[in-house]
Amino acid sequence: MAQRLDRDQIFKKVVEILSDSFELEPSNIKLESTLYEDLDLDSIDAVDIFVQLRDLTGRRPDPEKAKQIRTVEELVSFVESELEAAERGEPEPETPMPT
């Protein structure tokens, strides 16, 4: 596997996903932006975000953890911990994607 992404790179990737998918201005996406209020996303958007993050992490996200994410920064931390878990070879959660 390629070298693991650092926080900055993950943030850039998250900004790219959010701006490409939801017609958002990249400069408006900040670490402290809240997904549902500042960026005006909804639950279906959230599902699409996690589907795209799956390509990045190669892991099915834990829906319980995913549901608690409120800000871009929390999203970055989530991806970071998923990448670490992938590197440790931790098994994925059994539960399917939230729908």
Place this chain on the structure above:
Amino acid sequence: MRADYDVIVCGGGLAGLTLAYQLRNEVPDAKIAVIERQKRPLPEAAHKVGESSVELASHYFGEVLGLRPYLLDNHLKKNGLRFICGDTQGPVEERPEIGPSEFPTVPSYQLDRGKLENDLRAMIEEKGATLLEGRSVKDIVLAESDDAPHVVQTSEGDLTCRWVVDATGRLRILQKKLGHRRPSPNKSSAVWFRVRERVLVGELVPKDKTEWHQRDVDQVRWLSTVHLMGKGYWLWLIPLSTGYTSIGIVCHDEHQPFTTYNTKEKALAWIAKNEPRVMERIEGLELEDFCMMPNYSYLTDRFASSQRWSCVGEAAAFVDPLYSLGSDFISMSNSYTTRFVGEYLRGELQHEVVEELNQIYCRLAEDAARTLSNNGRIFPHGDLMGAKLWWDFFNYWSFMCAHFFQGIWRQDAATLKKFRAMQARFYQLNSRAQTLLETWAELKAKPFGGPKGFVGLPSFPSTLADAHVELKVKRTVDETYAKMERDLKIGQELVTEILAHALRDLGSDGAAELGRRIGLSLEWDLPLGGERFAVDDLPRRQRVDALPRIARDMERALGRVNGDKPLRELLDLALAAAASARPSAPQPSV
């Protein structure tokens, strides 16, 4: 009437064998014989197309025939259909990929035909059918009166029966004799072969392209029927349970003449030229069972008659391999025939029922042929192919699958007639959808359109995912009809979305031409007035809240290209151009 058998099935391929199995299950008093030229054992990984089943046939094999445990133990579970469009000369990981992201809820299978047919022969004997192997059918002589048996002339003498089934495949003995063959609009040809190892689509992409590989979280991409799509052709990769891989080339004759790939050497040169990434992988492997089928598609205007005969599987019609519908048509012709035979032997067969089901069957084949012809220009474009697949799957699940899964074909003549009228409405909408897609492809300026990366087919959650899951819901006849009404309305919205994507993509230059060529009209049963077109240019959040659900689904799946003018204006351009091209048509008032 004295006869050797109640039913003689001429031909013991997949259609004939599964029919015999179904007859033994559902009409246990009937005395059945299957006549088959080829003796056992058949070679595994035998050279036949039709290794892959989709929802309808999977339901037939698994649930109607009750073979689900056998299939799960002996064949591969299939991960749907997967399409890779885009630049065939470039890296595979940069081509748009359309397919399921996980195993579909309604199962389907990759069948090894040689193994399946060997096993089915043993199973039907165990069920009490007579299998006459090593005999060939010379002719079928239909009775001249209702109380005389039909005569099947074989290499080992004549046999008589009350009901005769032609399952002789492309020989089509009865169709030829009775003049029921009809040409198909689909002018295409195919070759295929096997290699003695697994050729995985993942092997076409370097290991360090982790994003592409990680998209496939469960590592089940290879269990799909993979189609590498180019202009006017596709190449298939199908894994078989015996460890082989089936590889096939299918071309529309207008784009790629059959003579450019109809030998082993030419086929390899064709692959090297058209799909170089595949060639790099299979270089040096031995090709086994090289087979070919020029101009493979044909239709029928009658597959069965109350004069006690029916044609099943390819002895009736063959549409196209793209969506693996061959075994779907086996499933329907077999099930309808089983019904006819049972009712005939009980003295209950009604001519009207045979006529209704005959019309439904022939119309379904014609509809599928419409869906699968003249579309070669669509194949390279991820957005167009994605739009087509969304519509085609929705259409397939909404009528053809629903009528079969819900047992509509077991109903009385009046009910069948009502559903046949519903079928005609889906048919008309499909015809418009196909014309729209083909014309969009003709007018598209870019060589490869559409989203980079992955398009979920279906994506979750979405209207399409619901339509798939709904297949498993058991409904009454009235509920099924009401569901079809609702689906028809969603279908109209879906086709309207395809129109919206096409108009924005083609912009003001192409919109008028699109409207003119397809003859777009407010008379069409599409929601062209009202809110839909007015809200299209609102900022995303407001737009998403105002649009129907299907519009959002399509945007999520296919991405969004903004037009050079607001959608409302593009639509008006298209309508005006269509109106002025119509003779003596009034100007549109929109």
